[in-house]
Amino acid sequence: MTGVLVVLDESGKAIGQGLALARELGQRAVGLFVYERGWNVYIGHDWLSGSNARATFLEYVEEHEKAAEAELKARFLAEAQAAGVEAQFEAICCDDLEHLTDAVIREAREGGYGHIVCADPLTRGLSPRRGGTAALLRGAPCPVVLAGQTVAAA
Amino acid sequence: MEDKGIFGKIAAILPGLAFMVGTLWVLRTYVEPWMASAVLFGQKGWLIKVTHLNYILLAIIVGMLYRNVLFGGKIPAWAEEGFRTTRLFIKAGVIMLGSLYTIQSLAKVGGVAILLIMTFVFGTIFFVMFFGRLMGMERSMIGVMGAACGVCGVSAAIATSPAVKAKPSDVALAIATILGFGIMTMFISPFIGKALQMSDYQFGAWVGTGILNSGQVLATCLAFNPTIAPGTAVAYGEIWNVVRVISIPFVVFFITMWYWRAEAEAEHMSLGRILKEKFPVFVIGFFGMTFLSSVGALGAEGSNTLHLMRDVMSWIFGIGLVGQGAYIDIREIKTAGGKPLKVGLAAGCLKYAVALLIVMLFVSKESSF
Numbered sequence: 001m002t003g004v005l006v007v008l009d010e011s012g013k014a015i016g017q018g019l020a021l022a023r024e025l026g027q028r029a030v031g032l033f034v035y036e037r038g039w040n041v042y043i044g045h046d047w048l049s050g051s052n053a054r055a056t057f058l059e060y061v062e063e064h065e066k067a068a069e070a071e072l073k074a075r076f077l078a079e080a081q082a083a084g085v086e087a088q089f090e091a092i093c094c095d096d097l098e099h100l101t102d103a104v105i106r107e108a109r110e111g112g113y114g115h116i117v118c119a120d121p122l123t124r125g126l127s128p129r130r131g132g133t134a135a136l137l138r139g140a141p142c143p144v145v146l147a148g149q150t151v152a153a154a
Numbered sequence: 155m156e157d158k159g160i161f162g163k164i165a166a167i168l169p170g171l172a173f174m175v176g177t178l179w180v181l182r183t184y185v186e187p188w189m190a191s192a193v194l195f196g197q198k199g200w201l202i203k204v205t206h207l208n209y210i211l212l213a214i215i216v217g218m219l220y221r222n223v224l225f226g227g228k229i230p231a232w233a234e235e236g237f238r239t240t241r242l243f244i245k246a247g248v249i250m251l252g253s254l255y256t257i258q259s260l261a262k263v264g265g266v267a268i269l270l271i272m273t274f275v276f277g278t279i280f281f282v283m284f285f286g287r288l289m290g291m292e293r294s295m296i297g298v299m300g301a302a303c304g305v306c307g308v309s310a311a312i313a314t315s316p317a318v319k320a321k322p323s324d325v326a327l328a329i330a331t332i333l334g335f336g337i338m339t340m341f342i343s344p345f346i347g348k349a350l351q352m353s354d355y356q357f358g359a360w361v362g363t364g365i366l367n368s369g370q371v372l373a374t375c376l377a378f379n380p381t382i383a384p385g386t387a388v389a390y391g392e393i394w395n396v397v398r399v400i401s402i403p404f405v406v407f408f409i410t411m412w413y414w415r416a417e418a419e420a421e422h423m424s425l426g427r428i429l430k431e432k433f434p435v436f437v438i439g440f441f442g443m444t445f446l447s448s449v450g451a452l453g454a455e456g457s458n459t460l461h462l463m464r465d466v467m468s469w470i471f472g473i474g475l476v477g478q479g480a481y482i483d484i485r486e487i488k489t490a491g492g493k494p495l496k497v498g499l500a501a502g503c504l505k506y507a508v509a510l511l512i513v514m515l516f517v518s519k520e521s522s523f
Contacts, residue, residue: 010321010323039322042326042329042486043308043312043329053309053312053313053402053431053432053434054312056313056316056431056432057312057313057315057316059316060315060316060322061322064321064322065322123323124323126322126323126326
């Protein structure tokens with residue numbers, strides 16, 4: 001089990017901590033961005049909006065997610081380079097009924113990572129609503145480091 | 155994604171749908187009659203007389219139990235497609251509700267509805283703008299919460315978010331707040347209505363004005379009086395509901411204009427474009443049914459056609475509400491917090507209480523229907 005899986009979220013708190021840990025362990029860091037597909041179900045609570053309003057909102061979320069991916073990817077790779085850590089970026093998509101943290105756990109298991117680093121609280125999409133870091137701590141196949149504040153890796 | 159084809163899609167829907175239909179059938183055939191005859195604390199029918207439980211509230215409660223207890227927090231894959239038809243059921247039911255009115259009756263009650271709704275919609279929006287700023291909330295979230303608390307909850311929140319560039323994770327927080335408040339009011343309002351001996355007209359006017367989410371207005375009215383006919387709580391509440399739903403594009407436009415004032419790079423949208431994108435088309439179906447009712451195409455009051463339609467509506471709403479209950483995830487709602495929770499609760503409670511006061515003081519028990 002080797003490598004540090006850095007869960008990327010809007011706060012960016014995990015990036016510095018994840019890269020610092022990877023450098024200390026002499027391992028590679030993988031920045032993980034997860035696309036959620038649960039929004040359609042989540043706004044299923046809504047009974048009466050027009051389908052155009054729903055569709056526009058879902059398109060807006062998708063655009064927002066793509067922009068967040070691009071921004072976090074650039075930031076992660078730039079900070080990794082500055083810190084002298086071997087780094088990769090990966091974007092994955094949740095299965096239809098899967099929560100974000102389930103996808104992170106699946107990825108950590110399949111990739112055989114040694115550590116997961118995640119911001120606390122996790123602020124990505126619907127994850128704050130769905131257990132966030134608590135769900136990750138319960139199901140992770142390896143140690144989880146929670147990043148409560150932003151630190152510089154370099 | 156794999157294309158299942160039309161038969162594959164129907165097959166995927168069937169298990170969940172059958173589960174919802176079966177649940178409602180058991181509730182209506184066995185549970186509700188048993189509750190009416192069961193003797194508890196020395197009183198026959200105590201469960202119904204004191205707790206005011208009926209098949210509507212039971213459908214929601216059982217749906218919530220499915221999601222949160224039986225399914226362990228997530229609707230299983232075999233039932234998911236069927237449960238997703240909930241929206242279709244509720245919308246079809248609301249369109250059919252249009253048959254409870256005639257153009258003349260809508261004209262009589264519509265004026266009061268429009269006056270009350272518009273006063274409360276914009277009053278709440280201004281309160282959220284003031285209180286949100288006081289709490290230091292971001293302008294985009296003030297816009298989303300203003301629409302959500304002012305008009306009709308989730309529908310308005312998702313219609314407004316793209317225009318004010320709200321963060322999706324913040325919108326999720328706002329939705330959790332609105333739903334949590336709405337669920338609470340959905341269960342306590344029938345008790346308050348009965349305790350204050352409100353008429354169906356007063357109750358419909360109150361919850362139509364004071365409850366944040368439009369779907370919950372429907373459920374609350376049916377919980378107060380499950381009869382679907384002209385002059386019942388659901389008939390009055392739905393007029394208020396439809397007026398609110400129609401106002402969504404105008405409110406989105408108003409809030410977007412307010413947002414632009416301080417955000418130079420924000421996207422400018424015309425009212426025409428907002429109307430095209432946000433107008434809920436099913437409202438046209440609702441008024442279509444009212445037109446058919448007005449010209450006598452559905453038969454006179456008491457006709458077999460109307461009787462059958464109302465029976466179908468009670469099943470449609472019941473099935474939809476089992477599904478709706480199953481979309482209520484207690485864990486998600488419990489995590490509502492932060493500024494959206496504070497602002498949402500303050501605005502929601504104020505609107506709910508002031509609407510009750512206004513209705514009790516100024517709306518007569520007898521309607522002009």
